[in-house]
Amino acid sequence: MKFTEQHEWLEIEDDLVVVGITTHAAEQLGDVVFVELPEPGTTVSKDDEVVVIESVKAASDILAPLDGEIVEVNEAIVEDPGKVNEDPEGEAWFFKMKIEDLSAMDELMDDAAYKAFIG
Numbered sequence: 001m002k003f004t005e006q007h008e009w010l011e012i013e014d015d016l017v018v019v020g021i022t023t024h025a026a027e028q029l030g031d032v033v034f035v036e037l038p039e040p041g042t043t044v045s046k047d048d049e050v051v052v053i054e055s056v057k058a059a060s061d062i063l064a065p066l067d068g069e070i071v072e073v074n075e076a077i078v079e080d081p082g083k084v085n086e087d088p089e090g091e092a093w094f095f096k097m098k099i100e101d102l103s104a105m106d107e108l109m110d111d112a113a114y115k116a117f118i119g
Helices: 023-029 075-079 102-107 111-118
Strands: 008-013 016-021 032-036 049-055 059-063 068-073 095-098
Touching: 008 102, 016 023, 016 068, 032 075
Parallel strands: none
Antiparallel strands: 008 016, 016 095, 032 049, 049 059, 068 095
């Protein structure tokens, strides 16, 4: 699993990259009440706003961690946004993307670097 400074986690599954938010991010947001996901087939560039997430505390955007194409979204978290708080680094993934070059993942933080980042 790799991590971004925007508190996203990424994991390679077959030839796709699964993206979600970290437990730390979910805790900072508080109770998630709304999630809007991109349409499958959407091409994104790194740092494009791709997900809108609202909690009782705040609304924020989730940015694309890499260039690629959104190929699948997790409708379960749209229907039940609370899943994001229950299992942010598991069943509550946001989307899966196809990227040209999986080596782009090498530039992201590993678990130890992310833990140091969040202090």
